[in-house]
Amino acid sequence: MNPQTGQRPRNDLDALGLDHDSVFADAQDGARFNNANFTLVPDGSRPRLQRFLFTTATPFIDSAYDQEVIIHEYTHGLSGRLVDTVFGVQAGAMGEGWSDWFGMSIFNRPPDNPHGPEVVGEYVTQDFVHGVRRYPYATDMTINPLTYERSLYRLPGLSSARRRGDLGGHVMGSAGQVD
Numbered sequence: 001m002n003p004q005t006g007q008r009p010r011n012d013l014d015a016l017g018l019d020h021d022s023v024f025a026d027a028q029d030g031a032r033f034n035n036a037n038f039t040l041v042p043d044g045s046r047p048r049l050q051r052f053l054f055t056t057a058t059p060f061i062d063s064a065y066d067q068e069v070i071i072h073e074y075t076h077g078l079s080g081r082l083v084d085t086v087f088g089v090q091a092g093a094m095g096e097g098w099s100d101w102f103g104m105s106i107f108n109r110p111p112d113n114p115h116g117p118e119v120v121g122e123y124v125t126q127d128f129v130h131g132v133r134r135y136p137y138a139t140d141m142t143i144n145p146l147t148y149e150r151s152l153y154r155l156p157g158l159s160s161a162r163r164r165g166d167l168g169g170h171v172m173g174s175a176g177q178v179d
């Protein structure tokens with residue numbers, strides 16, 4: 001990976017990073033359903049971006065058609081390489097937030113409201129109100145009532161990954177707004 005550009009060239013001639021670490025990108029990976037992931041590996045090894053089918057409709061939905069999913073997962077590869085401590089509850093939450101933020105930002109255009117609400121993953125989930133998060137991105141507390149405390153400790157019945165994502169979403173949604 002070229003640490004200056006964050007790109008993963010197949011052959012890195014500038015000697016700033018190891019070469020041959022372009023991404024394996026799987027579509028319709030049969031290992032799981034209703035998710036996608038990015039497996040981080042050391043510089044010079046090829047990481048894997050897995051996109052699974054979502055069972056939220058019939059026929060199943062191919063997450064390879066959801067550009068937000070692809071950008072979200074690829075951003076995990078970028079942030080995980082550039083900041084090698086994006087693990088654990090709080091750092092993991094920021095990693096989720098960065099990934100969501102890049103996915104949303106690339107597709108936002110005027111007159112989209114920078115204060116939201118903005119939904120992440122609405123295509124794959126077929127949930128156009130919440131998407132993959134418990135609440136949409138919004139600075140309006142009546143739309144997204146999450147606080148730092150509630151995100152970490154007070155949301156019952158959520159997996160730790162979902163909880164981290166909700167927290168990261170809230171923080172990045174607030175920090176990323178542009179007036």
Ligand SMILES: [Zn+2]
Nearest residue numbers: 072076096099
């Ligand atoms: Zn993620």
